[in-house]
Amino acid sequence: MALYADVIVDISHDKLDRTFSYRIPKELEATVRVGIQVYIPFGGGNRLIKGYVVDIHPEATFDESRMKEIDSVVDENLAIEGRMISLASFLRTNYGGTMNQALRTVIPVKKSVGSREYRTVKVLATKDELTDLLQEAIQKKHVAKERLLTALLEDEEMEYSLLTTKLNISAQTIKAMEKAGVIAIHTEKKYRNPIQISDRTELRNSLNPTQKYIVDAVRKDYDQGIFKTYLIKGITGSGKTEVYLSIIEGVVASGRQVIMLIPEISLTYQTVMRFYRRFGDRVSIMHSRLSAGERFDQYERAKNGEIDIMIGPRSALFTPFAKLGLVVIDEEHEGAYKSESIPKYHAVGVARELARINGASVILGSATPSIDTYYRALRGEYQLFTMNERATGQDLPTVYIENMKDELRAGNRSIISRHLHDLMVDRLEKKEQIMLFINRRGYAGICSCRACGKVLKCPHCDISLSYHKAKYAGGRDFLSCHYCGYTQDVVKTCPDCGSKYIGMMAGGTQKVQEQLEQEFPGARVLRMDMDTTSGKDGHEKILAAFAGQEADILLGTQMIVKGHDFPGVTLMGILAADISLHASDYRAAERTFELLTQAAGRAGRGKTPGEVVIQAYDTENYALVDAAKQDYEHFYNQEIAYRDMMDYPPVVHLLMVKFSGKNEDAVAKASASITVENPGGRVIGPSKASLYKSEDLYHMVIFYKNASYEALTDLKSKVEAEVSQNDRFRYVSVQFDFDPLYT
Numbered sequence: 083m084a085l086y087a088d089v090i091v092d093i094s095h096d097k098l099d100r101t102f103s104y105r106i107p108k109e110l111e112a113t114v115r116v117g118i119q120v121y122i123p124f125g126g127g128n129r130l131i132k133g134y135v136v137d138i139h140p141e142a143t144f145d146e147s148r149m150k151e152i153d154s155v156v157d158e159n160l161a162i163e164g165r166m167i168s169l170a171s172f173l174r175t176n177y178g179g180t181m182n183q184a185l186r187t188v189i190p191v192k193k194s195v196g197s198r199e200y201r202t203v204k205v206l207a208t209k210d211e212l213t214d215l216l217q218e219a220i221q222k223k224h225v226a227k228e229r230l231l232t233a234l235l236e237d238e239e240m241e242y243s244l245l246t247t248k249l250n251i252s253a254q255t256i257k258a259m260e261k262a263g264v265i266a267i268h269t270e271k272k273y274r275n276p277i278q279i280s281d282r283t284e285l286r287n288s289l290n291p292t293q294k295y296i297v298d299a300v301r302k303d304y305d306q307g308i309f310k311t312y313l314i315k316g317i318t319g320s321g322k323t324e325v326y327l328s329i330i331e332g333v334v335a336s337g338r339q340v341i342m343l344i345p346e347i348s349l350t351y352q353t354v355m356r357f358y359r360r361f362g363d364r365v366s367i368m369h370s371r372l373s374a375g376e377r378f379d380q381y382e383r384a385k386n387g388e389i390d391i392m393i394g395p396r397s398a399l400f401t402p403f404a405k406l407g408l409v410v411i412d413e414e415h416e417g418a419y420k421s422e423s424i425p426k427y428h429a430v431g432v433a434r435e436l437a438r439i440n441g442a443s444v445i446l447g448s449a450t451p452s453i454d455t456y457y458r459a460l461r462g463e464y465q466l467f468t469m470n471e472r473a474t475g476q477d478l479p480t481v482y483i484e485n486m487k488d489e490l491r492a493g494n495r496s497i498i499s500r501h502l503h504d505l506m507v508d509r510l511e512k513k514e515q516i517m518l519f520i521n522r523r524g525y526a527g528i529c530s531c532r533a534c535g536k537v538l539k540c541p542h543c544d545i546s547l548s549y550h551k552a553k554y555a556g557g558r559d560f561l562s563c564h565y566c567g568y569t570q571d572v573v574k575t576c577p578d579c580g581s582k583y584i585g586m587m588a589g590g591t592q593k594v595q596e597q598l599e600q601e602f603p604g605a606r607v608l609r610m611d612m613d614t615t616s617g618k619d620g621h622e623k624i625l626a627a628f629a630g631q632e633a634d635i636l637l638g639t640q641m642i643v644k645g646h647d648f649p650g651v652t653l654m655g656i657l658a659a660d661i662s663l664h665a666s667d668y669r670a671a672e673r674t675f676e677l678l679t680q681a682a683g684r685a686g687r688g689k690t691p692g693e694v695v696i697q698a699y700d701t702e703n704y705a706l707v708d709a710a711k712q713d714y715e716h717f718y719n720q721e722i723a724y725r726d727m728m729d730y731p732p733v734v735h736l737l738m739v740k741f742s743g744k745n746e747d748a749v750a751k752a753s754a755s756i757t758v759e760n761p762g763g764r765v766i767g768p769s770k771a772s773l774y775k776s777e778d779l780y781h782m783v784i785f786y787k788n789a790s791y792e793a794l795t796d797l798k799s800k801v802e803a804e805v806s807q808n809d810r811f812r813y814v815s816v817q818f819d820f821d822p823l824y825t
């Protein structure tokens with residue numbers, strides 16, 4: 083009996099997003115497995131190309147006489163690729179998208195990157211010879227040659243890439259010089275390590291009883307080959323990171339590797355440094371700002387066994403370790419763990435599958451676990467550990483809620499309440515540091531008319547434009563769309579009613595900064611937001627400056643809330659705390675609670691106890707009240723009751739199917755043509771997506787709710803089948819999002 087393999091070709095092309103069937107020759111039957119790379123004859127000329135085997139089956143899918151045979155097996159790191167392919171197929175099944183998209187997700191840097199090689203150019207000719215050649219080049223007006231020779235006369239040895247980029251000299255010109263024996267080109271393979279560390283001294287804490295209990299319990303399971311998912315629910319500063327470090331140490335000592343996920347890596351350099359201090363250069367770091375070459379190097383180092391620990395955002399999950407033993411996901415509630423592009427996977431789900439494939443453990447950690455995670459932990463799906471006290475023994479900060487309506491009534495027009503103002507004056511006098519968190523992502527500097535209420539929106543997206551100061555002196559202020567990048571000039575009059583009172587709604591970070599400078603003359607203010615952190619090390623510079631006491635006040639958006647440890651901060655002000663409650667989806671309360679709790683946890687991490695002021699309009703809301711009390715349990719109980727009543731995740735699973743296209747009518751008709759039913763669940767829609775128009779595309783959505791996740795993945799296949807057979811979808815694309823974070 084013959085065996086047949088489905089092979090997927092060249093994962094960089096979506097056009098080839100289909101498998102091709104090949105017969106497996108008898109002599110290869112033992113070696114061809116799912117996930118390995120093979121050479122196959124392709125096209126009319128039977129050119130040999132590489133492909134991945136994604137499936138093997140005993141029946142031929144088409145006429146056997148026309149079927150070609152696999153030529154041979156590509157021989158490198160087979161096992162790793164194999165596991166990655168089954169992971170890709172998991173992504174495809176559970177989160178949607180094509181197999182090619184899934185493969186590109188798990189093997190993100192497949193193409194080898196030339197710059198991995200470090201090339202230098204060295205002069206062989208004498209100075210006199212160079213000078214003669216230079217004269218000749220000048221006479222003949224060979225300008226590139228002239229630049230090259232001038233450079234070589236100054237430096238006998240130069241970086242190749244410097245010549246090609248900075249000096250704009252073509253590879254041919256350099257090559258010609260090499261041929262003529264004027265220079266030699268040296269190639270050296272060199273891995274880049276994105277972090278240089280000089281200080282490796284670590285002050286190691288001995289674990290407190292709670293920490294020791296958790297570390298021992300996890301290690302005991304691990305040593306017995308019991309692999310579970312654990313949730314460590316511990317307030318900020320309770321010593322979770324210390325627990326991770328100890329458990330990781332054990333796993334590494336057992337000869338296995340660890341993936342440590344941290345959201346928005348650039349923001350938590352203090353955490354990264356703790357890992358470096360303990361594990362030195364056996365740790366690597368991966369983040370979005372690494373170049374393709376640097377990333378490739380990290381994967382290579384992992385493959386070659388040169389590192390034990392990979393720290394990074396969700397894409398670090400795909401690090402090709404040979405013997406993965408543990409995945410840690412810190413701040414597991416973070417939205418960044420959900421992929422925004424297809425396949426829209428969640429890091430927790432993928433980590434658990436990865437752990438299943440490898441026989442590894444998963445640890446989730448958070449001060450405010452997502453409702454979903456806590457729900458599962460309470461149902462016994464995850465083993466729960468709780469840490470309720472700060473490791474350093476200090477008290478939790480005192481939290482006050484100030485109602486801004488009362489402030490206005492009392493004649494205070496400032497965005498700073500009187501109470502917060504007084505506390506700030508006090509801290510500035512004592513030379514203690516202050517953080518001000520503005521909860522306004524998406525609301526910052528909205529341009530609205532005070533006469534008629536009109537809010538200026540992007541013509542391509544259904545999203546408010548926001549106000550930006552000119553980028554350079556003498557430039558003009560402008561409005562821009564955070565979603566698609568559209569910009570336009572600031573308007574002087576309202577396009578609807580003609581009123582002159584149109585302008586920026588107070589509360590953007592820049593505006594607050596200006597106001598602070600007026601209210602607290604002499605105070606040194608640092609601002610951290612999208613505009614001030616665009617450079618390569620934007621975040622680090624601001625954080626380092628603040629940590630170095632170069633400023634009294636750090637003002638910023640979400641970015642300042644996450645994961646930083648500034649012992650000098652004894653006061654945290656939260657402005658517009660309730661605004662995120664107005665987002666139009668079912669997770670608004672959860673997100674607000676999370677943010678406020680995290681923000682409150684930032685104050686008083688040093689010796690002096692901290693104070694927190696929450697400013698809001700809707701001061702009775704349970705998300706605010708419970709955050710102020712740091713009462714997660716109470717919040718959870720309220721929130722899960724609401725989810726239960728409304729049939730929202732995690733009580734049921736939710737599949738959002740989104741239909742998008744340029745033609746509004748076509749999108750409406752295509753979405754309406756879907757006939758797939760949802761036995762045991764509900765179908766809602768089709769209806770307009772909450773963001774109906776973006777980047778000139780119209781979006782319709784259908785929601786399917788079902789208690790069973792599998793019912794939804796089945797349903798997805800059925801929708802896919804209908805889409806592929808229906809002409810209406812020629813210009814309408816379809817996307818799937820399981821348990822979406824934003825709807």
Ligand code: ADP
Pocket residue numbers: 287288289290293316317318319320321322323324325473474
């Ligand atoms: P989390 O990750 O939960 O926010 P960390 O692990 O960062 O907590 O610990 C908070 C602070 O307490 C850090 O400064 C850390 O060095 C310190 N710390 C942690 N564990 C201990 C311990 N067992 N003894 C003393 N200090 C500790």
Ligand code: ZN
Pocket residue numbers: 531532533534535536576577578579580581
């Ligand atoms: Zn108006």
Ligand code: ZN
Pocket residue numbers: 540541542543545563564565566567568777
């Ligand atoms: Zn836009």
